[in-house]
Amino acid sequence: MVTLVSIPVLWRRWLVFLVGVVPLLWITYRTVTHQLGADPAQTIVLFLGEWALYFLFASLAVTPIRRLVRWRHVHFRWLQTHRRMLGLFCLFYVLLHITAYLVFILGLDFARFGQQLVERPYILVTMPAVVLLIALGVTSTQGMMRRLGKRWLTLHKSIYLVALLAWVHVFMQVRSSYVDAVLYGVIILLLLAPRVIWWWRKH
Amino acid sequence: MLIKTRTDIPASEITPEPVYRARRDFMRGAMSAAALGLGAIAAPPLFAAPAHVARGEGRGPDWLRAQIAAADENTRALGETLTPFEHVTSYNNFYEFGQGKTDPADKADALTTDPWSVEIAGEVAKPGVYPLEDVLKGMDLEERVYRLRCVEAWSMVIPWIGFPLAALLQRVEPTSKAKYVAFETLVRPAEMPAQRSRFSTIDWPYREGLRLDEAMHPLTLMAVGLYGKTLPNQNGAPLRLVVPWKYGFKSIKSIVKIVLTEREPKTTWNMMQPREYGFYANVNPEVDHPRWSQASERRLPSGLFRPNIIPTRLFNGYAEEVAHLYKGMDLTRYY
Numbered sequence: 067m068v069t070l071v072s073i074p075v076l077w078r079r080w081l082v083f084l085v086g087v088v089p090l091l092w093i094t095y096r097t098v099t100h101q102l103g104a105d106p107a108q109t110i111v112l113f114l115g116e117w118a119l120y121f122l123f124a125s126l127a128v129t130p131i132r133r134l135v136r137w138r139h140v141h142f143r144w145l146q147t148h149r150r151m152l153g154l155f156c157l158f159y160v161l162l163h164i165t166a167y168l169v170f171i172l173g174l175d176f177a178r179f180g181q182q183l184v185e186r187p188y189i190l191v192t193m194p195a196v197v198l199l200i201a202l203g204v205t206s207t208q209g210m211m212r213r214l215g216k217r218w219l220t221l222h223k224s225i226y227l228v229a230l231l232a233w234v235h236v237f238m239q240v241r242s243s244y245v246d247a248v249l250y251g252v253i254i255l256l257l258l259a260p261r262v263i264w265w266w267r268k269h
Numbered sequence: 270m271l272i273k274t275r276t277d278i279p280a281s282e283i284t285p286e287p288v289y290r291a292r293r294d295f296m297r298g299a300m301s302a303a304a305l306g307l308g309a310i311a312a313p314p315l316f317a318a319p320a321h322v323a324r325g326e327g328r329g330p331d332w333l334r335a336q337i338a339a340a341d342e343n344t345r346a347l348g349e350t351l352t353p354f355e356h357v358t359s360y361n362n363f364y365e366f367g368q369g370k371t372d373p374a375d376k377a378d379a380l381t382t383d384p385w386s387v388e389i390a391g392e393v394a395k396p397g398v399y400p401l402e403d404v405l406k407g408m409d410l411e412e413r414v415y416r417l418r419c420v421e422a423w424s425m426v427i428p429w430i431g432f433p434l435a436a437l438l439q440r441v442e443p444t445s446k447a448k449y450v451a452f453e454t455l456v457r458p459a460e461m462p463a464q465r466s467r468f469s470t471i472d473w474p475y476r477e478g479l480r481l482d483e484a485m486h487p488l489t490l491m492a493v494g495l496y497g498k499t500l501p502n503q504n505g506a507p508l509r510l511v512v513p514w515k516y517g518f519k520s521i522k523s524i525v526k527i528v529l530t531e532r533e534p535k536t537t538w539n540m541m542q543p544r545e546y547g548f549y550a551n552v553n554p555e556v557d558h559p560r561w562s563q564a565s566e567r568r569l570p571s572g573l574f575r576p577n578i579i580p581t582r583l584f585n586g587y588a589e590e591v592a593h594l595y596k597g598m599d600l601t602r603y604y
Binding site for chain 1: 578
């Protein structure tokens with residue numbers, strides 16, 4: 067039977083890459099064709115932020131799926147090969163999210179940005195997450211993995227903190243409905259729970 | 270940046286006020302011609318109204334459309350660019366239909382606005398359930414161009430059609446005990462999907478309120494139309510409040526109940542987040558929302574590479590008319 071595993075790894079990489087750029091192409095198309103309504107800036111910023119979150123979820127899902135899901139002879143060990151790209155797409159959409167906010171909402175007025183950081187704590191809480199994500203992106207290469215040795219894993223476990231801060235960022239913006247915040251919270255809990263259990267068993 | 274396209278609304282898409290007025294004149298002419306049975310002669314194809322004007326005659330009963338067509342024009346012109354009709358009617362906060370800005374335009378079509386009646390109760394000499402037709406009977410409608418400043422820091426300029434709330438209140442004769450006016454929006458889960466949601470933190474009905482002197486102020490409008498047409502459902506058909514010097518959430522939509530009270534009434538956003546939304550909710554650049562600044566606003570439509578950011582004005586630019594209402598009040602305390 068033909069499964070994803072039987073596709074050569076390079077093709078699979080291209081497939082993941084395509085999935086990664088589709089959201090960007092989609093929002094670009096909607097922008098260019100004036101389909102974003104009265105406040106395109108807001109729509110674009112929200113859209114990019116949501117996709118950053120989705121790629122964060124995807125990269126966090128790799129390990130639990132790989133270790134826990136097995137169906138007859140189908141295993142998901144091959145997913146591991148694509149985790150780096152999923153993580154990098156998360157970083158990519160985070161950077162676009164921030165750039166869109168700076169350009170489209172603030173008009174590149176950095177004085178106003180400083181002011182907003184102070185006035186909008188939900189932006190401030192993401193700062194450590196952004197710094198960490200950039201650090202993870204920079205150290206994601208094979209060379210850096212080798213150079214950092216054991217410390218690499220420790221550093222990259224900070225993605226859990228990033229996930230929690232991302233959730234706080236969403237939660238703090240809730241106005242009247244908790245649907246999204248609750249949904250994202252449940253997803254993050256489901257993704258982090260196996261890690262906690264594994265850690266518990268080990269100690 | 271990867272996105273290189275300018276998405277400013279082309280100037281050609283914005284209806285300049287004179288053109289808009291001319292269209293209204295045309296429509297009015299066509300209407301009276303039709304009334305004389307000359308419709309076919311008076312409206313040869315050459316003069317057919319532009320598509321989006323013809324589209325938007327609005328729903329609602331004939332009597333209401335006729336009354337709106339007869340409204341006095343631009344009794345309060347602003348000299349500011351109007352936000353185009355398509356944005357005014359597709360970018361809305363109307364939580365009964367969902368959280369998203371396009372939810373109301375997508376889902377409000379199902380709302381039945383005719384027949385409609387408004388219950389007026391509390392400290393009035395003439396309480397009762399008034400059919401909308403009675404509410405509007407003998408009311409002189411007028412067009413007023415107002416700024417609308419949302420608490421979320423965006424704003425629009427909208428040509429409403431309506432009558433002063435004072436005219437309605439005077440009719441029902443408030444008693445000497447009346448100090449506040451409370452309003453309620455329709456509750457009809459069958460037609461308002463978000464009222465069926467389990468995740469909503471809003472305790473329906475949506476409630477708003479004004480102090481009696483605010484309610485009696487000549488700027489306070491009960492709107493039944495915009496851009497020369499009946500209100501689209503997503504904008505609060507068939508009858509809504511417009512209080513231009515307060516944040517948009519005070520301007521309650523699709524009103525079914527008005528109660529005059531002795532005590533300050535409960536209001537929806539204040540019930541949910543008292544630290545963030547006060548009873549007064551006057552537009553004030555000096556008093557920030559706890560989670561964001563209110564010093565400036567994005568006037569919609571706002572271009573992508575040239576965000577239309579303008580400073581927010583005290584009482585949304587209506588200080589001259591309304592500041593006296595709040596003389597001696599600490600506006601940082603009574604936000």
